[in-house]
Amino acid sequence: MTQRLFFDDAERLEFAARLLALEPAGDGCRAVLDQTAFYATAGGQPHDTGTLGDARVLEVLEEAPDRIVHRLDHAPTGAVIGGTVAGRVDRARRRDHMEQHSGQHVLSAACAEACRAETLSFHLGADVASIDLDRPGLSPDKLATAEELANRIVRECRPVRPTFHTAEEVARLPLRKPPQVAGSIRVITVEGFDVSACGGTHVRSTGEIGQIRVVGAEKTKGMTRVEFVCGGRALGWARRQGATLDALRAALGTSEAELGAALARLLAERESGRKERKELAEALANYQAAELLAAAPVAAGGVRVVATVLDGREMKELSWLAEKIRKAGRAVALLGGRGEQAALVLARADGIDLDLRTLLTQILPLIEGKGGGRPEFVQAGGTRRDGVAAAVEAARTAVAGKLGNAE
Ligand SMILES: [Zn+2]
Structure with missing residues (x-):
């Protein structure tokens, strides 16, 4: 049985206790004391950290009712x-948890009013704390009203007090939620504002909470999850x-x-710039397609074969250009691009007997690439920019062989 020193006084961070058990566990060990100021993870609030003798307290958990286990990095020297050990709770972490948890009680009561x-659950996270409220889709205006009321209670510096009661006494108290524990x-x-059953660590006056700031709200499974920050966290949030x-x-x-x-x-401006660039690129593709077609040799059947490597061009631009060439008449486009990556785009006009998928498979290894498409249009990207010229040349040779010589 471990007596909890923080139950009566959350400000007491240094204490001496009798060591009841010490056993090795993993890389460190576990210690049980007759009393402790360390809070064990429960009720949405994470555990404290600190030291026990010269050992670091890494985690604190309640293993069985009233048996609190301290996980340590090593056994205290x-x-x-049966001997005595000195404990010291990390002040900053405890202070932060007190601010968030007391802030939660005030915010939950403000949301109820x-x-x-009603608050269904509370989670104190490393960056923000959250409560789940039993109503979905609470409007920002409603939540702002609750936030205002909560901060008025903070500014009024109302006393926050822990007391102990029997189940009979508790039945007569105006609790916000029925208690989930038995016994004391x-x-x-x-x-004058809120009465809640709770085992957490709390400030002594609402003024110590400093500020309660709602920083997010989302609908989740028929509830509203409200994220908030209090005290030092609220200042950090405002600064960011x-x-x-x-x-x-x-x-x-x-x-x-x-x-x-x-x-x-x-x-x-960005949108109109984007439109302009697209128009210019299209116009450029038209000019370039005409120029490439005019310079291309004519193979059998009057088919013009455009085979070229264009530096600094990405796949999308090559595709545009190939599409223009393909649509311009009886033509085949065999285009290579050396942009960030190696790119190949092969296209042919309708009615030319040539399956470009087969051709692509043959030349893909030259750029160590991957790709595919339809018989009349294929594209591929690869890692070997230095293989692009050879791939285009191989495609040109294969197409020339297939179509026969110029008339
Ligand atoms: Zn609580």
């Missing part, structure tokens, strides 16, 4: 069963938002008030 939404029940009261805004203001050279309009202008 000089520790003996302002939104008629610990109750946390935020004076400020830094993001500063960076945006500097990048766009505008004031905070003008930021939305400046961003909308920028997006509109």
Whole structure:
């Protein structure tokens, strides 16, 4: 049986205790004490960390009712069963958990009052804490009302007190939720605002919570999950938002008030630029297709064979060009691209007896590529840019052989 020192006093972070059990476990060991100030993971709140003698406390868990196990990185030097060890809880982590957990009680009570939404569960995460409310799709306005009420309670610096009660006494208390434990029940009261059964660590006045800020809300399985930050986390959150805004203001050279309009202008410009580039690229492809066709030798049956390597061109641009050549008359396009990657696009006009899939399979190894397509249009990308010219030349030779010589 381990007595919990934090039940009466969450500010007590240093303590001495009698060592009841010490056993090796994994790389370290596990210790059980007659009393502890370390909070064990429960009720949505993670465990404390700190030291026991010269050992680090890595994890604290309640293995059986009232049996709290401390997982340590090694056995404390000089520790003996029945002897005394000194414990010290990490202050910053405990403080943060107190701010978030007390903030949760206040926010949950505010949601019950302002939104008629009850809290079903609480999770204290490493970056944000969250509560699941029993109503789906709570509007941002409703949540803002709850946030305002919660922060008024914070500013009023109301006392937060732990008390212990029997089940009979608890039945007469105005608890927000029925207790989930039997026996002696610990109750946390935020004076004049909230009464909840809870085993967590809490601040002594709501003022210590500093601020409660709702930072996200989403619908989940018929509930609303509300994410929030309190105290030091709220300050960190506000600072990060400020830094993001500063960076945006500097990048766009505008004031905070003008930021939305400046961003909308920028997006509109980008869109019209994109359209313009596409039109230009199409026009360029038309010119280039005509130029390549005019310079191409004529094979049997009047088929023009365009075989060329274009540097700095990606697959998409080659595809456009090949499509233009293919549509321009009796023509075959055998195009290689040396952009970021090796690219091949082969295309032929309808009515020419040539399955380009077979041809592609033959030349693919030259660029160590992968690809495919239809008999009249295939494309492939590969890793060997230095193999592109040889692949195009091999394709040209094969097509010439298939079609016969020029008339
Ligand atoms: Zn609680």
